[in-house]
Every structure is written in C-alpha cells, then in structure tokens.
Amino acid sequence: MAKVTVVGAGNVGATCANVLAHKDIVKEVVLLDIKGDMAKGKALDTWQQAPIDYYSTTVTGTDDYADTAGSDIVVITAGIPRRPGMSRDDLISTNAKIVKTVTENIVKHSANPIIIVVSNPLDVMTLAAFEASGLDKSRVFGMAGILDTARYRAFLATALDVSPKEIQAVLMGGHGDTMVPLPRYTTVAGIPVTELIDDATLDAIVERTKKGGGELVQLMGTSAWYAPGAAAAQMVEAIVKDENRIFPCCALLEGEYGLNDIFLGVPVKLGKNGINEMIELKLNEAEMELLNNSANHVSSVIEVFKGMDI
Numbered sequence: 093m094a095k096v097t098v099v100g101a102g103n104v105g106a107t108c109a110n111v112l113a114h115k116d117i118v119k120e121v122v123l124l125d126i127k128g129d130m131a132k133g134k135a136l137d138t139w140q141q142a143p144i145d146y147y148s149t150t151v152t153g154t155d156d157y158a159d160t161a162g163s164d165i166v167v168i169t170a171g172i173p174r175r176p177g178m179s180r181d182d183l184i185s186t187n188a189k190i191v192k193t194v195t196e197n198i199v200k201h202s203a204n205p206i207i208i209v210v211s212n213p214l215d216v217m218t219l220a221a222f223e224a225s226g227l228d229k230s231r232v233f234g235m236a237g238i239l240d241t242a243r244y245r246a247f248l249a250t251a252l253d254v255s256p257k258e259i260q261a262v263l264m265g266g267h268g269d270t271m272v273p274l275p276r277y278t279t280v281a282g283i284p285v286t287e288l289i290d291d292a293t294l295d296a297i298v299e300r301t302k303k304g305g306g307e308l309v310q311l312m313g314t315s316a317w318y319a320p321g322a323a324a325a326q327m328v329e330a331i332v333k334d335e336n337r338i339f340p341c342c343a344l345l346e347g348e349y350g351l352n353d354i355f356l357g358v359p360v361k362l363g364k365n366g367i368n369e370m371i372e373l374k375l376n377e378a379e380m381e382l383l384n385n386s387a388n389h390v391s392s393v394i395e396v397f398k399g400m401d402i
Contacts, residue, residue, distance in 0.1 A: 093119035094332050097160040097202075099194050100169035101125035101153065103314075104210060106134045107321025108167055108328075109151060113138050115325065116147040117332050122163070125170075128155030161201040165331055167235075167324050168221060170194050171211035173315055181396055187211055188220045188402045195224035206331055206366045209234040209342070210324050214267040215390045216397045218342050218355045229344040231366040236267035237340025237357040238323040243304040244273050247297045252288055254280060261285075262373070263301075263340050264357050265386030271357065272382045273298045277373070327362060334364035338371065348372055349380075351387050354394065 096118050098109045102125075109123045125131035135153030142148070152159070160166070171187035191211050198205065207225060209232070211217040218234035225232055241263045249256035258281040265272035275294055278285040285294065300307070308316040330337040341360045345351045348358065348370055361369040375383060 093117075094164040095120045095122070095162055096328055096332075097122045097124060097163040097166045097198070098169065099124050099166065099198070100171070100211075101127065101131035101134050102169065103317030104320045104324070105167070105169035106138075107317050108169065108210075108324045109135065110138045110141075111322045111325035112328055113142065113147055113149045113151050114145055115329055116149055117329055118149055121149055121151045122160050123151065123153045124155065124157065124160060125153070126155055128153070131155060157197040157201055160198060163198070163202040163205050165206045165208065165328050166198050166202070167208045167210060167328065168194055168198075168217075169210040169321075169324070171217070173212075181400075184213060184216055184393065184397050185400055185402065187213070187217055188397055188400070191217045191220045192224045192402060195221045199225055199227070204231070207232045208324055208327055210320060212267070213393055215342055215355045215357075216393050219344075219394060219397065220402070222344065222355070228366075229346075230368070233344075233360070233367055234267075234342030234355065234357075235320070235324045235327055236271075236342050237263050237359075238326060239320050240267065240271055240273075240301060240304065240357075241340060242319055242323060244278075244297065244301040247300055248278070248280070248285065248289070251293055251297060252280060259285075262359055264359070264373075265383055266356060266390040267342065268305075268389075269302050270386040270389045271302055272379065272386055273301055274373075274375075274379060276376070276379070330362040331364060331366065336361045336363040336368060338362075341367065343367055343370060345370075349375070349383060351384075354387055354391060356383075356387055356390055 123135045131153035138151045209218040222232040245259040262277040359371040
C-alpha cells in the first residue's frame with residue numbers, strides 16, 4: 093500500500109491528512125512541518141481517532157524529511173497566506189522559496205514521487221515545484237479546479253434544491269478571479285443546467301464561484317481548509333486507486349488549447365502515473381477568449397516569478 097506525505101501541518105494540510113486517513117486507502121500518512129511538535133500533535137490526534145472512526149492508516153508527524161523516505165505521493169500545502177501590507181510579489185517570493193526547498197528535500201528521499209501542489213499562488217507554485225523536482229510533467233500538478241468546481245456545484249445545489257451528488261461540472265483556467273466556469277459543460281443528473289436555471293441566476297453563481305475563496309476569508313478572517321484539504325485527498329485517492337477520474341487540475345500545457353509553457357487548470361485523466369491524459373475540450377469562441385484572458389493573467393504572474401531568479 094502507498095505512503096503519502098503531506099507537507100504543511102496547517103489547517104489545509106492537517107485536514108488533507110485526516111480525510112486521507114478516513115478513506116483508509118494508504119498504509120501511512122506522514123504529516124511534516126517545520127513546527128515539528130504541531131505536526132506530531134495533529135498526527136497523534138488523527139491516529140487516536142482511528143479506533144473511533146475505524147481506519148487502519150497510520151498517521152505520524154515529523155519535522156525530518158528522512159521520515160518521508162519512500163513516499164509515493166506528496167501533497168505540498170506549505171506556505172504563508174497573504175497578509176495586510178504584503179504585495180503579491182512578496183507572497184510569490186516567500187512561498188516560491190518554501191515550495192522550492194520542500195520539493196528539493198522531498199526528491200532527496202523519494203524516487204519519482206507524484207507531487208500535488210496546493211500552496212498559493214497555485215499556478216506559479218506548481219511551476220516552482222516542477223522546476224525544482226526534475227520530474228516528468230505528468231507527475232507534478234496543482235489542486236485548484238476540484239475545489240473551484242466543488243464551490244460551483246455546491247452553489248448550484250443550493251439554488252436548485254438538489255443533492256450536490258447530482259451535479260457535474262468543468263472549470264478551467266487560473267485559480268482566482270480569472271477562472272473559467274463552463275456552464276455549457278455543467279449537468280444535473282445528465283440534464284444541461286441551462287434547462288433548469290435562468291441565465292441571471294447562473295451568471296451570479298459563476299461570479300460567486302470566482303470569488304469563492306475571498307468570501308470565506310471575509311467570513312472567517314482566514315482562508316478555507318475543509319474543502320481544499322478534502323479536494324487534495326480526492327486527488328490522492330484517484331491516483332492510489334488508479335481510477336482514471338477526470339478532474340480539472342493545474343497542469344503544464346505544451347500546445348494544448350494553443351497555449352505553451354504555462355501551468356493552467358484543464359481537465360485531465362488522473363490515475364496511478366499521475367496525469368495519464370490531458371483532455372482538450374472543443375471550446376467555443378467566447379470560452380476560448382475567457383481561457384486566453386486567464387492564461388494572460390497567469391503568465392504575468394509567472395513573469396514576476398521568473399524575474400526573481402529564485
């Protein structure tokens with residue numbers, strides 16, 4: 093059975109480790125953080141939950157990368173949130189250094205792992221991990237689209253008064269205000285969503301989805317963790333079970349959708365080798381324009397990162 097390391101024992105990382113343990117699909121989860129006692133405490137708490145919730149996955153905490161040796165999958169949530177007075181460039185610089193260091197230490201102890209990046213700004217941090225890892229592009233990708241589509245589907249479920257289980261959706265582009273929800277590819281139990289909801293309500297839900305993270309920050313004073321942690325765990329599950337599930341992931345594009353050398357959210361087939369296939373949807377002109385706008389925004393952030401020479 094697989095060994096999974098989650099780097100970062102903050103709210104998102106700890107939630108991911110906890111959800112993974114409950115799925116009971118891997119032998120071991122290692123929760124690593126520079127605050128070793130915090131990681132050890134949260135891991136111990138989750139392990140003590142095992143007899144209650146009935147799972148066998150062992151969960152251990154550490155601040156030593158040697159304990160991550162032999163990891164099959166690594167989820168990187170490490171980084172700092174943007175604070176008042178901090179520019180976007182400051183956030184990129186700080187978190188890119190963290191992600192680069194984390195990735196370098198991971199690959200020292202694990203041969204050819206699959207790396208899932210959750211740290212923000214997501215698209216650029218995935219690039220930083222990819223460059224530092226030396227791994228194939230199919231094995232380094234980011235979690236954003238699953239979370240974004242989950243928010244979109246949850247809002248639709250509320251508006252339509254249906255179970256969120258019935259809603260399937262595709263969302264593309266960067267993680268943030270320029271993301272591209274695709275109502276044309278949204279269905280409710282196989283029924284096109286446009287047959288069940290008026291355009292104005294659907295447009296409002298799309299806009300709310302784009303600002304979904306910000307809404308939670310306003311409500312709680314901090315970023316979300318339950319849904320992001322669960323989203324990362326779902327990606328791990330698809331890989332461990334070799335399910336070939338189709339998820340929107342932040343992946344390196346090399347000609348797909350007419351875009352090159354950019355990490356951007358697109359639908360992929362996720363299985364035991366990471367990204368087994370990238371799926372190219374036939375976007376219409378309006379959808380393609382939105383995707384290009386999103387790509388331009390992400391490219392501008394990537395240029396800032398490259399100019400830092402980290």
